[in-house]
Amino acid sequence: MAHIELKNVSKSYGTGKDRVEILKNINLKIEEGEFVAIVGFSGSGKTTLIKMLAGLEFPDEGEVLYKGEPITGPSHERGLIFQNYSLLPWLNVRSNVGMAVKERFKDWSKDKLKKRVEDYVGMVGLSHAINKLPKALSGGMRQRVSVTRALSMSPDVILMDEPLSALDALTRGTLQDEILSIWGKDKRTALLITNDVDEGIYMADRIIPLRPGPKATLGPVFDVNIDRPRDKTALNSDDNFKKLRNSITAYLIKIGEERAKDITKEYHLPELKPILKSKLFQGTRV
């Protein structure tokens, strides 16, 4: 039995005329302990896909299974790293992470909880900023807090929605290794959404492209047959790696061009509805 399974999953937003089918007939099996990366274009439905696995959204058709059971809601077993960090702006780093740890390990003593929070914040190199509010952190720092908040709950499945996109190459590398070591430790399952093919190859066992929407489907699976632990510098001169990267890139370019053709052929623009972030906090102050 697969650890995670999507069976003929379709998902749409909106109703009536505004209804848009985002995902169509998605089939995916992830075995326990596997590390799968999904690459795809912006707006194709990657976040929608991972939200269904987290239990924040539900499919219109088909089934999303965790250990063979349909997912009915979020659970501590599946940790999600949000694409937009989603830190609580009124809590400092310690409390943002602490809140997650406390929820997860309800019977732990105060000292034990405190130590875990400090360990995990230290792991992403933010010990010096542990008492700061999110607004005092850079984008990359916030992303690291968001990563460590999810990891500190030691979920069985780590769901990552472009978790490292705002980081510089150096921090990115460190965090990639950090995630890999946590994943490898207790044989967890991981799903990584990324826009960086190299990152996918470095981290994952399989890479699956998500074709552009609407009605996005998964493309062919690219297996990464490179032994672990992988070495970044050695990887760059590895023939296997180069070949794999070339074929994935070629595939992405091909579907990208097809999409461009589709757009020119039909020549109708989608009704754009910008998703505006709540204006409340800048809102009416008298």
Place this chain on the structure above:
Amino acid sequence: MKDKIINVLRFIGLGFFEPAVRLAAGEDVKKNLTALFQKVFFPIISIFLFMILWNVGAKKLYNVEKDFKIESARASKGEAGVTAELARIESGESTVNSLPAPKAVWSAFKNLLADHKAISVKKKAFKERVAKTNEKREAQGLAAITYTGRPSFVDQIKTSLWTVFCGFILALLLAVPIGMLLGLSETLRSSVNWLIQIFKPVSPVVWFLLVYMIVKTLTLSYDGDVSFIISFIAVGLCAMWATLVNTTLGVSSVDNDFINVAKVLNLSVGQKVFKIVLPSAFPLIFTGLRITVSVAWMVLIAIELLSQSPGLGTFVWEEFQNGANDSNAKIIAAMFVIGIIGFMLDRIMFSIQKLVTFTEQ
């Protein structure tokens, strides 16, 4: 030191003094001088202009009324009447009750303070006089004798502030919990929406009458200060709507991202409300509370006036009824005091708001 002062000034919302502080510290003279001109110098000029305009206007109005009196004296009694009327105006026997000039208001204000001092002295003397008797009365289980003389202007201010405070607390205790419930439950919200929409625009006077009807009946057998109870309840009910509506809005429109965090962390309902929903609604709730305080202070005068509960409203009304030579000046002095206190209350709320709310980014 300098930065500390600036931070304090900024915090209490008096940031416009910042350039003066920076200038005093000899920092970037040209830039701060411009800022000083803009933020301090021009406002001072505008105050002067206001004073001049007021003075000129007051003189004009005074003359209009004086001329009218003289002309009517001339019409009824001829030239002799004019001289007599002029003498009467001079001696203050015949009052020209028009808009008082700034100078008159200032001296009225000083008189009010002097009056306060005199009354305080009297009060103290009275207290000393009855101290022994009160001790005895207390031993016998009787109520102490208290000073029942006329309250001074400062006493009226204190009473008014106390009424507003009680009204504000009442508004807070009613509006925030109810607003939270309404914000959390869409059903509740839509079922009582009509009530809110109807009661929100009701005038303070009507609120007062409504509260009067109810409280009067409920306190038939109570011999305490009913007029105070009525006025603070009316103030609270008038002022609570901004907080109620803002709390409802804040609680019902929490950012979806935060709700998702609560879901992913599997927070319990209580945790979700107190750790996610309430903090994220805080900025709006406090904006509401700030409006509530200003509204409370604004309607207070009218309500005190109606309820005959002591305070600035009653003071203003009594002075108006009084019609003495300096009554109008006292009313204007009270107006400025009311305005300045209102401004300070708003600054206080602003500082508290800053202290307890976060800002994104």
